[in-house]
Amino acid sequence: MKDAFDRDITYLRISITDLCNLRCLYCMPDGVCRKRHEDILSFEEITEIAAAAASLGVKKLRVTGGEPLVRRGCAELCAMLAAIDGIEELVLTTNGTLLPRYAGALRQAGVRRVNISLDTLDPAKYSRITGGMGRLDDAVAGIRAAQDAGFAPLKINVVLIGGFNDDEIPAFAELTRRQPIELRFIELMPMGGRFGPEAYIPVGTVLERVPALTPLPDDGGVARLYRLPGGQGRVGLISPISRHFCASCNRLRLTSEGHIKPCLHSDRELPLRGLHGDALTEALRAAIAAKPAMHGVLDADHMSAAGRGMYTIGG
Numbered sequence: 001m002k003d004a005f006d007r008d009i010t011y012l013r014i015s016i017t018d019l020c021n022l023r024c025l026y027c028m029p030d031g032v033c034r035k036r037h038e039d040i041l042s043f044e045e046i047t048e049i050a051a052a053a054a055s056l057g058v059k060k061l062r063v064t065g066g067e068p069l070v071r072r073g074c075a076e077l078c079a080m081l082a083a084i085d086g087i088e089e090l091v092l093t094t095n096g097t098l099l100p101r102y103a104g105a106l107r108q109a110g111v112r113r114v115n116i117s118l119d120t121l122d123p124a125k126y127s128r129i130t131g132g133m134g135r136l137d138d139a140v141a142g143i144r145a146a147q148d149a150g151f152a153p154l155k156i157n158v159v160l161i162g163g164f165n166d167d168e169i170p171a172f173a174e175l176t177r178r179q180p181i182e183l184r185f186i187e188l189m190p191m192g193g194r195f196g197p198e199a200y201i202p203v204g205t206v207l208e209r210v211p212a213l214t215p216l217p218d219d220g221g222v223a224r225l226y227r228l229p230g231g232q233g234r235v236g237l238i239s240p241i242s243r244h245f246c247a248s249c250n251r252l253r254l255t256s257e258g259h260i261k262p263c264l265h266s267d268r269e270l271p272l273r274g275l276h277g278d279a280l281t282e283a284l285r286a287a288i289a290a291k292p293a294m295h296g297v298l299d300a301d302h303m304s305a306a307g308r309g310m311y312t313i314g315g
């Protein structure tokens, strides 16, 4: 279905839990409050909403969170979502640490691709950025497990944080020389995490630090793509702030408690829980109609109006 700005809405991102086994400093506040199980959508409710979205033209689903793999039965939910009529692509975003346990089951369930978040290649810094909760070895084991399970091409997401990991830009880019991965640098968004505007650096910095990167044709996604000479993989630059892609935004987002968000950076939300049949489809139509032309995060000094941390929306 088209929105008011002639954008075709084909993509639903679904947060299945606010819980996470990590505490990334840019994502989670201190002392995350735990929702009760009955306050979050059941697998049946999520599937019903996704099917209604598919009836309006949604073709792609992303399962995310919080950390989706901490929710028991995530692979079973993925199988339910993959079976929905009209869904052509089911993908998942994860911090990777639980993939050694679940990668095979996710693949069998019909998940086409996984995106793995990894913000540093240094074990001590990994522990720091994950709020003391994460071990780099676990994330690396997750990447290997995803590759062994046949997920390809693997996308690795790196949030660029000035003063924290900008010194690692060349090392990250170098990973694409021998491995057929897509390494994506993402601009830090002001969502209430524990970094201020001074930590924001535009993704254009990557091209200054790695001048050998040469541009590749667009593949229709949000990342601008580059390759190192002779590189097996690709480098992607995602610039929600310095060069936003609102004009081609094709997404809706579903929170774990059942609110649909027309825009990541707006506080507008429509509750879907308890709606079925035509009422549910109409609410989804209303959400599509409510998509704004663009978000208001014009630079790192403009706090997102989302009114929620990223861990409650799904990134």
Ligand code: SAM
Residues within 6 Å of the ligand: 020, 026, 027, 064, 065, 066, 067, 068, 093, 094, 095, 115, 116, 117, 157, 159, 186, 187, 188, 189, 190, 191, 193, 310, 311, 314, 315
């Ligand atoms: N736990 C999973 C993970 O970390 O991949 C999925 C959820 S996480 C909220 C989804 C993505 O949002 C991750 O790639 C994370 O790095 C990104 N993210 C979280 N907070 C962000 C922020 N303030 N700015 C930019 N990206 C952010």
Ligand code: SF4
Residues within 6 Å of the ligand: 020, 021, 022, 023, 024, 027, 028, 065, 066, 067, 095, 117, 310, 311
């Ligand atoms: Fe958890 Fe992902 Fe947020 Fe890190 S970015 S705290 S792994 S939800």
